[in-house]
Amino acid sequence: MLHLRLGQWIAVMCSCLQLAFCSVITVENKGYKGIVVAIHNTVPEDENLINNLKVLFTKASEFLYNSTNNQLHFKEVTIVIPPTWSSKPEYIALPGSFFSTAHVRVDHANPEYGDIPYTLQTGGCGEPGEYIHLTPWFVREINGETKEKFGMPERQLVHEWAHLRYGVFDEYGSPGDPRYPMFYIERGKVRPSSCIRDIQGWIQNSDGGPCSILPGGQVNKECIFIPDMRTNEAKASVMYMPFIPSMEGFCDGSEHREHNTKAPTKHNTMCNYESTWSVISRHEDFQNNRVTRDVTVDFEPIFRLIQPPSDQKGRYVLALDVSGSMNGRPMKLLHRAAARLVEDRIPDGAYLGIVQFSTDARILHPLTRVDNRTRIELSRSLPSVDDGGRTAIGKGIQEAIRVLEDGNVPPEAGLIILITDGEENVLPLISDVVPEIMVAKVVINAVAFGAEASEKLENITIMTGGKGYFFANINGSRPSSALDSAFLESVTSQTDVDLQPVQLKDEMVELHERMMEKQVRIDPDLGKNTIFTVTSPSIKTVEVSIMSPTGTIYDYTSPEYSRDDDQKERIQIFLPQAETGRWRILFTRRGYYPVVAAFTVTSEPEDTEQQPIRVRSWLSDMQLKFPAYAKVYAEVQKGYRPIIGATVVATIDRPMGGAVDVTLGDDGVGADVTKNDGVYTGYFTHFNGNGRYAVVANVVNDGQAKLKYGIRSSGAQPVPKAKGSLNNTEPAKEFSIADLIPVIVNTTDDNDNTTDGEPAPPFDRTSDAGAFRLDDWESNATDIIPPGDIMDLVVLYSHENYDTNMTEVTLQWTSPGDDLDSGNVSSVELWASVDIDTLFGDVHDASMIQDMNITNGTLVPLSPGLVQHITVLLTFPNASDTIYFAMKAKDEAGNISPKHNVAAVHVSVKKMVEESMNLRRELLEINQTFSVNGTDEIYIDFESVEDYSTEIWIAAMVCYVLLIIVLVIIMARSMKKESKYPVKRQNKEQEL
Ligand SMILES: *[C@@H]1O[C@H](CO)[C@@H](O)[C@H](O)[C@H]1NC(C)=O
Ligand SMILES: *[C@@H]1O[C@H](CO)[C@@H](O)[C@H](O)[C@H]1NC(C)=O
Numbered sequence: 001m002l003h004l005r006l007g008q009w010i011a012v013m014c015s016c017l018q019l020a021f022c023s024v025i026t027v028e029n030k031g032y033k034g035i036v037v038a039i040h041n042t043v044p045e046d047e048n049l050i051n052n053l054k055v056l057f058t059k060a061s062e063f064l065y066n067s068t069n070n071q072l073h074f075k076e077v078t079i080v081i082p083p084t085w086s087s088k089p090e091y092i093a094l095p096g097s098f099f100s101t102a103h104v105r106v107d108h109a110n111p112e113y114g115d116i117p118y119t120l121q122t123g124g125c126g127e128p129g130e131y132i133h134l135t136p137w138f139v140r141e142i143n144g145e146t147k148e149k150f151g152m153p154e155r156q157l158v159h160e161w162a163h164l165r166y167g168v169f170d171e172y173g174s175p176g177d178p179r180y181p182m183f184y185i186e187r188g189k190v191r192p193s194s195c196i197r198d199i200q201g202w203i204q205n206s207d208g209g210p211c212s213i214l215p216g217g218q219v220n221k222e223c224i225f226i227p228d229m230r231t232n233e234a235k236a237s238v239m240y241m242p243f244i245p246s247m248e249g250f251c252d253g254s255e256h257r258e259h260n261t262k263a264p265t266k267h268n269t270m271c272n273y274e275s276t277w278s279v280i281s282r283h284e285d286f287q288n289n290r291v292t293r294d295v296t297v298d299f300e301p302i303f304r305l306i307q308p309p310s311d312q313k314g315r316y317v318l319a320l321d322v323s324g325s326m327n328g329r330p331m332k333l334l335h336r337a338a339a340r341l342v343e344d345r346i347p348d349g350a351y352l353g354i355v356q357f358s359t360d361a362r363i364l365h366p367l368t369r370v371d372n373r374t375r376i377e378l379s380r381s382l383p384s385v386d387d388g389g390r391t392a393i394g395k396g397i398q399e400a401i402r403v404l405e406d407g408n409v410p411p412e413a414g415l416i417i418l419i420t421d422g423e424e425n426v427l428p429l430i431s432d433v434v435p436e437i438m439v440a441k442v443v444i445n446a447v448a449f450g451a452e453a454s455e456k457l458e459n460i461t462i463m464t465g466g467k468g469y470f471f472a473n474i475n476g477s478r479p480s481s482a483l484d485s486a487f488l489e490s491v492t493s494q495t496d497v498d499l500q501p502v503q504l505k506d507e508m509v510e511l512h513e514r515m516m517e518k519q520v521r522i523d524p525d526l527g528k529n530t531i532f533t534v535t536s537p538s539i540k541t542v543e544v545s546i547m548s549p550t551g552t553i554y555d556y557t558s559p560e561y562s563r564d565d566d567q568k569e570r571i572q573i574f575l576p577q578a579e580t581g582r583w584r585i586l587f588t589r590r591g592y593y594p595v596v597a598a599f600t601v602t603s604e605p606e607d608t609e610q611q612p613i614r615v616r617s618w619l620s621d622m623q624l625k626f627p628a629y630a631k632v633y634a635e636v637q638k639g640y641r642p643i644i645g646a647t648v649v650a651t652i653d654r655p656m657g658g659a660v661d662v663t664l665g666d667d668g669v670g671a672d673v674t675k676n677d678g679v680y681t682g683y684f685t686h687f688n689g690n691g692r693y694a695v696v697a698n699v700v701n702d703g704q705a706k707l708k709y710g711i712r713s714s715g716a717q718p719v720p721k722a723k724g725s726l727n728n729t730e731p732a733k734e735f736s737i738a739d740l741i742p743v744i745v746n747t748t749d750d751n752d753n754t755t756d757g758e759p760a761p762p763f764d765r766t767s768d769a770g771a772f773r774l775d776d777w778e779s780n781a782t783d784i785i786p787p788g789d790i791m792d793l794v795v796l797y798s799h800e801n802y803d804t805n806m807t808e809v810t811l812q813w814t815s816p817g818d819d820l821d822s823g824n825v826s827s828v829e830l831w832a833s834v835d836i837d838t839l840f841g842d843v844h845d846a847s848m849i850q851d852m853n854i855t856n857g858t859l860v861p862l863s864p865g866l867v868q869h870i871t872v873l874l875t876f877p878n879a880s881d882t883i884y885f886a887m888k889a890k891d892e893a894g895n896i897s898p899k900h901n902v903a904a905v906h907v908s909v910k911k912m913v914e915e916s917m918n919l920r921r922e923l924l925e926i927n928q929t930f931s932v933n934g935t936d937e938i939y940i941d942f943e944s945v946e947d948y949s950t951e952i953w954i955a956a957m958v959c960y961v962l963l964i965i966v967l968v969i970i971m972a973r974s975m976k977k978e979s980k981y982p983v984k985r986q987n988k989e990q991e992l
Helices: 002-021 047-067 136-140 145-150 153-166 266-270 276-280 329-345 372-380 393-405 430-440 456-464 479-492 909-927 951-961 985-991
Strands: 026-028 031-033 035-039 076-080 104-106 118-120 131-134 183-186 189-192 201-205 223-227 302-306 315-321 351-357 361-369 415-420 443-449 468-471 502-511 515-522 526-535 542-547 561-564 570-577 581-589 595-605 613-619 623-625 630-638 641-644 647-653 660-664 679-684 691-700 764-775 794-801 806-814 817-819 822-824 827-833 854-857 867-875 882-890 903-906
Touching: 031 076, 035 047, 047 076, 047 136, 047 153, 047 302, 118 153, 131 153, 136 145, 145 153, 153 276, 189 201, 315 329, 315 361, 315 393, 329 372, 329 479, 329 526, 329 570, 351 393, 361 372, 361 393, 393 415, 393 430, 415 456, 415 479, 430 456, 443 456, 443 479, 456 468, 456 623, 468 479, 468 691, 479 502, 479 526, 479 595, 479 764, 502 515, 502 526, 502 581, 502 764, 515 526, 515 595, 526 542, 542 570, 581 595, 613 691, 613 764, 630 647, 630 660, 630 691, 630 764, 647 679, 660 679, 794 903, 794 909, 806 882, 806 903, 827 867
Parallel strands: 035 076, 035 104, 076 302, 104 131, 315 351, 315 415, 415 443, 443 468, 468 764, 623 764
Antiparallel strands: 026 031, 118 131, 183 189, 201 223, 351 361, 502 595, 515 581, 526 570, 526 595, 542 581, 561 570, 613 630, 630 641, 630 679, 647 660, 647 691, 691 764, 794 806, 806 867, 817 822, 827 882, 854 867, 882 903
């Protein structure tokens, strides 16, 4: 029963997540449409790039079709050419900024990867990635060096596409990665981590010599696997080594496409050991791939070439609800925020139009280029009173599209900022105008004004690739600044990211006392056009002055100061050039009553070549059905360099009041997919009712933040090249440990270089992540949200005693939370088995580790996010075995964490390495070339590696016939026995 409930929970969760996938890429008659490839403005003009992109996508289209069993190909691809390049008649001149929302970016290298293509993958299994990054070199050289280095480039593109679109992960490890190593051990043999065992090749150290191995079974970092490019027959997987000529598709478990659950790959861990094809074929693209007519598939996509003009900053239409329900304060708030937007914030050169709607819709101002003259004119045409009508949102959208159709530019990519407080009650409805919206290809950002606003708003934003915001004028803790932020984000979303202002502060200031001081830090990359803004309905009773780091004071006597108590209800201090450092802001209240004011600070980069630290935040979903969770993301980067170690807190305003703070982490556990990639993630589950939840992320450097070299995400693998000739050795699928050089290194060596970086300057940032909507909330629901998954269980050390067949194993994991990552979970269970499959079936067939097995540490959970260790003493029946471990968390309501990873310890490695070492020692004594640090006690440093045996143990395997109890638990303190351990023993035997 419990399983059923869990299953349902997961099903609901998945169907919700899928809604977020309906971005602007669509599937029609077996083809993908709406893919956008954008070349960055700073890439030097080179027409070959455009031609090569066409060739690349045409070839990739065919490879995608074949590897998806003739189901999908690329049908329509838009290439966005920088405005700085020369124009051509066939280019469509379409205003807008496409780069930061493009699916594929052609841009200068991210320093961590150089020319290696990669996908920024921030979601979990089956969730979409952010973008694919290709360098100009990669595209330029597709017939030359790229091919040499990466194999057929179209295959690498399909590999990245699978990351981006289907949310599958790499099926290979990285050298030196403790969680996803390049090699693992299976039945006493070293094997490359791969989804398929059927690959022939060689292993070699980077210097051309043999690889080495630690007693723990780890192969040294410089060791690589070189596949045989000629004789391999394996047909999968695109996610492993797509450049091997025989590769045809994804691992699906069929012949030559076997899926290897034992390899410690990121894919296996993230996707619960399911094959890539099994994950991919569940994607909605394959479910919705209805073929409406006989299709003869033409692999060459239709290419649209777009070139935005260089001199304009986007096209916006404000579509404002003036129906009767806006009467009074809502209308006033809306008018003031819109006036501040138009007069203070919208950049010169942008195009703006204004529409109002209620029972009917009306164009108040056609699309007009914004400058200091038209600004006032536009502001004056903003509606300031409601018209008492009803609400026809569809009509408002239609009219807004009409505004964008003005002139000879198509409406495509124009942004409609739709603000409404009502349920639609007059035709046409939003759903009636969807076809028009799709034809016009406009983007709609919706601001839900008040709790009653139609839930259809989320649909329309998702469908058009827009963003939703929520402004609760009654219960919200952030009155007017939420509207200002939504407006500001909307109007900057269409300008180049590089030119957008950076938001340093956006907070509510409650003036209970007469005076209050706030601080903000302006970091060295910023300072240009810095704007301090304070807005409040009671602005008349507020005074503000600011002091620069060197003591210069700006107040009402300064020319930089302006205030507007009536129209805009705001005080503003504008500094064309602001000093770097800590600024102090002094708020003074003149009246008798406490005042609440919104305080924001924005600034622009000094030098657009030197990009400042920027924060971008977003939500996994805009619509959720309870029971569910939301994931909040914040990316903190300076160009392509991630900022790690920053403090990132998301504040979530809830429909029934009471804001909740969630700390977002970049530690690669819980919601966070990759450690130290500058993308911070956290779960939110503290719902308190149906309605909208507005999310804002605040980021500060508490002194721990570092600027890393470059992003690490899902990067491609270049074709491994051998040093020297391999002709005199036969390629193999697995390698004897005896062929590797045993080494002992200090296991406390921290080879985690993911934390390298230089200290980041002090900084403050804030970013509006938008809002999501929750339905089907049950106030009396019992605890149905399970604890977080334990996905980072690893064996740190083990110490075998071959006389007693006992081993002492030290394990490490990160404590999960009671509801995903929050709250203390009530218990964790550690399971062990010699059969990995047992840990995926009914885990109760494995043995549960009892307290009496624990020689150090405890299974009592720590607070979520803390790293925990225990040491357990176990017997192993056979020295050729591998013991596998998995950990589950359980809450007091009986919910169990759904997924887990598997850690392994190879009880034979120590012995084999010792033997091998003795042999070598003898040799060394002869050669006297170097000395081995001989110890009589070797601590074995294991990671997720595998089982092994060699010829030495073939004899021992005979003993296998006996159905022995596996892992008889040593009873240090008690005589109580509970061993269900040996279960699937028989299977294992048959395998052997
Ligand atoms: C607009 O403002 C700028 C700077 O404030 C000024 O130099 C320019 O003359 C103004 N243009 C118009 C048309 O008023
Ligand atoms: C969670 O558990 C830890 C360790 O057992 C304890 O120190 C902490 O106080 C607990 N937190 C809460 C909120 O109960």
